[in-house]
Amino acid sequence: MTDRRRINGPPSGTRPAVFAASLNSASNIATGRPQRQRQPNELRKIFLKTGLIPSASGSSYLEYEPSASLAAARSSPKCLIPPSSALKLACTVHGPKPLPRSATFSPNLVLTTHVKYAPFAARKRKGHIRDASERDLGVHLETALRGVIVAERWPKSGLDITITILEAEDDRWWGDAPDSHDAPWGIMNVLAGCITAASAAISDARIDCLDLIAGGVAAIVADESEDVEAKPKLMLDTDPAEHRVILSACVVAYMPARDEITEIWLKGDSSKALLGTDYKRSGHEALLDGAVDAARGAHSVLAEAVRESAVRFAGLAPGGGVMQ
Amino acid sequence: MASTLPALAIPGQRLGPVASYSAGPGTHVQQSNVYASIAGPVVVDPAQPGSKAKATLSVSRSIRAPGTGNVVKPVTTSAGAKPAATSAPPKPKLKYNTLPTVDSVVLARVTRVQKRQATVSILVVLDDPASTQGVNPSQTASDNDNIEAILSSAANPENHSSSDELRFQALIRKEDVRAVEKDRVVMDEMFRVGDIVRGTVISLGDQSFYYLTTARNDLGVVMARSEAGNMMFPVSWKEMRDSATGQAELRKVARPF
Numbered sequence: 001m002t003d004r005r006r007i008n009g010p011p012s013g014t015r016p017a018v019f020a021a022s023l024n025s026a027s028n029i030a031t032g033r034p035q036r037q038r039q040p041n042e043l044r045k046i047f048l049k050t051g052l053i054p055s056a057s058g059s060s061y062l063e064y065e066p067s068a069s070l071a072a073a074r075s076s077p078k079c080l081i082p083p084s085s086a087l088k089l090a091c092t093v094h095g096p097k098p099l100p101r102s103a104t105f106s107p108n109l110v111l112t113t114h115v116k117y118a119p120f121a122a123r124k125r126k127g128h129i130r131d132a133s134e135r136d137l138g139v140h141l142e143t144a145l146r147g148v149i150v151a152e153r154w155p156k157s158g159l160d161i162t163i164t165i166l167e168a169e170d171d172r173w174w175g176d177a178p179d180s181h182d183a184p185w186g187i188m189n190v191l192a193g194c195i196t197a198a199s200a201a202i203s204d205a206r207i208d209c210l211d212l213i214a215g216g217v218a219a220i221v222a223d224e225s226e227d228v229e230a231k232p233k234l235m236l237d238t239d240p241a242e243h244r245v246i247l248s249a250c251v252v253a254y255m256p257a258r259d260e261i262t263e264i265w266l267k268g269d270s271s272k273a274l275l276g277t278d279y280k281r282s283g284h285e286a287l288l289d290g291a292v293d294a295a296r297g298a299h300s301v302l303a304e305a306v307r308e309s310a311v312r313f314a315g316l317a318p319g320g321g322v323m324q
Numbered sequence: 325m326a327s328t329l330p331a332l333a334i335p336g337q338r339l340g341p342v343a344s345y346s347a348g349p350g351t352h353v354q355q356s357n358v359y360a361s362i363a364g365p366v367v368v369d370p371a372q373p374g375s376k377a378k379a380t381l382s383v384s385r386s387i388r389a390p391g392t393g394n395v396v397k398p399v400t401t402s403a404g405a406k407p408a409a410t411s412a413p414p415k416p417k418l419k420y421n422t423l424p425t426v427d428s429v430v431l432a433r434v435t436r437v438q439k440r441q442a443t444v445s446i447l448v449v450l451d452d453p454a455s456t457q458g459v460n461p462s463q464t465a466s467d468n469d470n471i472e473a474i475l476s477s478a479a480n481p482e483n484h485s486s487s488d489e490l491r492f493q494a495l496i497r498k499e500d501v502r503a504v505e506k507d508r509v510v511m512d513e514m515f516r517v518g519d520i521v522r523g524t525v526i527s528l529g530d531q532s533f534y535y536l537t538t539a540r541n542d543l544g545v546v547m548a549r550s551e552a553g554n555m556m557f558p559v560s561w562k563e564m565r566d567s568a569t570g571q572a573e574l575r576k577v578a579r580p581f
Binding site: 096097098099101103104105106150154155156157203204206207208209210211212255256257258303306307309310311313314 | 332333334335336337338350352354359361362363364365384385422423490491492493528530531532534
C-alpha cells in the first residue's frame with residue numbers, strides 16, 4: 001500500500017557512509033562486532049516510568065540499558081554507525097471508553113492493541129502505515145494481555161493500548177549480510193518490552209488485572225569460538241547484535257504471583273540444540289525456563305514502577321489540587 | 325491470627341485469606357486468598373460489630389477527598405470485626421468504579437431531544453445515592469476529571485461536540501421522564517439540549533446506549549440555560565426561570581435540596 005498523504009523518505013532506507021578507513025583491516029570488522037559483556041543470566045537494566053502522558057488514562061515509558069559496546073563506541077568512535085541499539089518505547093492506554101456505534105454489545109472489556117514502529121526506530125525505515133510485522137506484534141500483545149485483564153468488570157467499554165517504538169532492537173549486527181540470520185530476532189525483545197510496558201500502563205490506568213505481567217526473552221546461541229566441540233549456550237535477555245548465531249529464541253508473558261504464562265512465542269529450532277551437560281533439561285524446556293527467569297527480573301522493575309505510580313496517585317494529592 | 329495489610333497494593337499482591345476478609349472492589353479471590361487487582365491504597369471496611377460478616381478488603385481507585393489525611397495507614401487487623409475503627413471520623417467517599425451500573429446516579433448532558441426520547445451523554449457517575457441529595461460536585465470524588473470543570477464547561481452551549489465520543493451515551497425514554505401522567509409527557513417541555521440532568525441508570529441497555537430514568541422528585545434537570553443564554557433557577561417541579569430576564573421555561577426539574 002502506498003502512502004500518498006505524506007512526504008515519505010526513501011523506501012529502502014538510508015545508511016550512513018562507511019569510510020574505507022574503517023574497513024581497511026579485517027580485524028577492525030571483527031572488533032566492531034559488539035560482544036556480550038554480561039553473564040549469561042544477567043539482564044540489562046530497565047528504565048520504566050508511568051504517567052508521562054497526561055492526556056491518556058494510563059501511560060508508561062520503557063527503555064533498556066544500552067549495551068557496553070555502544071557506550072564504548074560513543075566514547076571512542078571508530079565508525080559512524082552505532083554498533084547496537086537498545087529498546088525504547090512508549091505505551092498509552094486510553095479507556096475505558098464507550099465502544100464505537102458500529103460495535104455489537106459486549107458484556108466485557110474490548111481490548112485493542114496497536115504496535116507501531118516510529119519511522120526512525122529501526123535501521124531500515126518503517127512506513128507510516130502498520131506493516132505485517134507490526135500487526136503481528138499487536139496480536140501477540142493482545143494475547144498476552146487478554147489473559148491478565150479482568151474483562152468482565154468493564155461491560156460495554158473498550159480499551160485502546162497503543163505502543164510507539166522509538167528505538168527497536170537490532171535483528172542482527174548491522175555488519176552481517178542481511179540474510180545471514182534466518183529470522184528477525186529483535187522483534188522478540190520488542191515484544192517482551194511491549195508486554196512489560198503495557199502492563200505498567202494498564203495498571204497506571206487502574207484497570208483490574210489478575211497480576212502484573214512481565215515479558216522475558218531467552219535464547220540459545222551458538223558459541224562464538226571456532227571450537228567445534230563447544231556446545232550452544234542458554235542466554236537471558238539476548239541482544240541479537242551481540243551474537244553471531246542464534247539457534248532459537250523464546251519470549252513469554254509471565255505472571256509471577258500466579259506462576260502462569262499467557263503467551264509463548266518460540267522461534268528457531270530448539271530441539272537440535274544440544275546444551276552442555278550442565279543443563280539438565282532439554283533445549284526447549286531450558287529456553288522456556290530461561291525466558292520465565294528473565295520475566296521475573298523484569299517484574300521486579302515493573303512492580304517498583306507501579307508502586308511509584310500508586311504512591312503518586314494516592315499519596316501526593318494534598319487538598320485535591322493535583323487533579324488538574 | 326493477626327495479619328498486617330500493606331498500605332499500598334499492586335496488582336497480584338496477596339492481601340489476606342478469604343477466611344478473615346471478603347473481597348471488595350479492586351480485589352479478586354484466587355485460591356482462598358484475596359489479591360489486589362489494581363494499584364492503590366488498601367482500605368479495610370470493618371464488619372458491623374456483632375454481625376457475622378467479615379471485614380471487606382478493597383483497593384481504592386480514587387484520589388483521596390480533600391482534607392482527609394489519614395485513611396491510608398498500614399492497618400493491622402485481627403480476623404473478624406474491629407469495633408475501634410467504626411468510631412473513626414466520617415470516612416471519605418472513595419470511588420471504585422467509573423462505569424455506570426444499574427441504580428447508579430449520574431450527571432449527564434442532553435445532546436438531542438426527540439419526540440420519544442432524549443439522548444444524553446454521561447459526564448459523571450456519582451458514587452452513592454445518599455450523598456447526592458444536595459448535589460455538591462466538589463465533594464464528590466471523581467475519578468479522572470475535575471467535576472466542576474466538566475459541569476461549568478458542559479452548561480456552556482459553545483463546546484458541545486468536544487468529547488462526546490469519549491463519553492458513555494444514554495437515553496431517557498419518554499415514559500421514564502416522570503412517574504405520573506406518563507402519557508402526557510412532551511419531551512420538548514422536559515429537556516433542552518445542553519441541560520445537565522441527574523438520573524439513575526435503569527439498564528445497561530443495548531450496544532450503544534444506557535437507559536436512564538428521571539422519574540423521582542430528586543431527579544431531573546439540575547442546571548439549565550435559558551434561550552437568552554443565562555443560567556436559570558428552579559421555581560417549581562416543572563418550571564425554571566431566567567435569572568436576568570425573568571423569562572420562565574418548562575423543564576422536568578430536580579428537587580434542588
